[in-house]
Amino acid sequence: MAPPPSTAVSPLVSLIVRILTFACLLISAIILIANTYTQSFQDVDITIKFNDFYSYRYLLSTTVIGLAYTLLQSALTTFLVSTGNRIGGEGMLQFDFYGDKVISYLLATGVAASFGMTLDLKASLSGGSSGVDKFMSKAEAATSLCLLGFLFTAISSIFSAFSLPKRV
Amino acid sequence: MAPPPSTAVSPLVSLIVRILTFACLLISAIILIANTYTQSFQDVDITIKFNDFYSYRYLLSTTVIGLAYTLLQSALTTFLVSTGNRIGGEGMLQFDFYGDKVISYLLATGVAASFGMTLDLKASLSGGSSGVDKFMSKAEAATSLCLLGFLFTAISSIFSAFSLPKRV
Numbered sequence: 001m002a003p004p005p006s007t008a009v010s011p012l013v014s015l016i017v018r019i020l021t022f023a024c025l026l027i028s029a030i031i032l033i034a035n036t037y038t039q040s041f042q043d044v045d046i047t048i049k050f051n052d053f054y055s056y057r058y059l060l061s062t063t064v065i066g067l068a069y070t071l072l073q074s075a076l077t078t079f080l081v082s083t084g085n086r087i088g089g090e091g092m093l094q095f096d097f098y099g100d101k102v103i104s105y106l107l108a109t110g111v112a113a114s115f116g117m118t119l120d121l122k123a124s125l126s127g128g129s130s131g132v133d134k135f136m137s138k139a140e141a142a143t144s145l146c147l148l149g150f151l152f153t154a155i156s157s158i159f160s161a162f163s164l165p166k167r168v
Numbered sequence: 169m170a171p172p173p174s175t176a177v178s179p180l181v182s183l184i185v186r187i188l189t190f191a192c193l194l195i196s197a198i199i200l201i202a203n204t205y206t207q208s209f210q211d212v213d214i215t216i217k218f219n220d221f222y223s224y225r226y227l228l229s230t231t232v233i234g235l236a237y238t239l240l241q242s243a244l245t246t247f248l249v250s251t252g253n254r255i256g257g258e259g260m261l262q263f264d265f266y267g268d269k270v271i272s273y274l275l276a277t278g279v280a281a282s283f284g285m286t287l288d289l290k291a292s293l294s295g296g297s298s299g300v301d302k303f304m305s306k307a308e309a310a311t312s313l314c315l316l317g318f319l320f321t322a323i324s325s326i327f328s329a330f331s332l333p334k335r336v
Contacts (some may be wrong), residue, residue: 053288054284054287054288054291055284055285055287055288058284097329101322101325101326104273105272105273105276105322108273108276108277108280109276109277109279109280110280111277111280112276112277112278112279112280112281112284113280113281113283113284113285114284115281116222116223116226116280116281116282116284116285117223117281117284117285117288119222119223120221120222120223120285120289121288123222154269154273157269158269161265161329161332162332164329164330164332
């Protein structure tokens, strides 16, 4: 009988972390997309959305890429948990390792760009209307959830490094 | 005779990557600190520095932490290259792994916060004076160098994951 696929962490734990990542990123994306703010200037309504800001657009891009990747990994891990076989064999461990690394860096930069911009924009808008404040707070909530998603991906990244086949 | 310390990548290559990281981060910090912009408003000179922006302050903090960590790692790796012994033994491999991970995430967030803020600030200041533009461009140069430093740290982080003792 062939030995079980080498992995330092139980696949079930990996799967739970993936599902938590997916949930955080999904809610983050929904909050970000649904967030709008309308202000009237002399009978003209001006609506501000997340895509009026480069940083929020970047945050949404990284979140969507993270969602797609996490969905794929969840499916692969579900298959591993239910059948005990790893699709793609040992080569897949390398894909997990580099994938987790790249996706976690992407999410970290999305979160940081968004937080950095929000903080400095808030500082420059001090004394602004409460509507803008509410818009910013919702964007911060979405960013915080994406931060949680990043932390879970960082944990997955540690797991996948432990599972790497030894090269020496 | 004891076997040589297990490492998948030559210590000399690690050392070169560390030194490149250090150089990028050092120049980045110097450009960021030296960057000022003075404008006269009705006989009053107003000087803008990096520490007037949360994002640039955060970028400098992450760069300084990265510099301290890279200096320590360079010293340890120099010792390993010159004597063939690893200070701290195998336990140090774990320190390298988690250290590289945390520091590379820190640098990534510093770079992203700074780029995100600069982009959105530039968009909102379109048509501003050329002095502000120059200030922003220098800040972008510092951020780009820090981005290079981050990429080198990410490479170190891949090396340290490969060098991890196998846990299975």
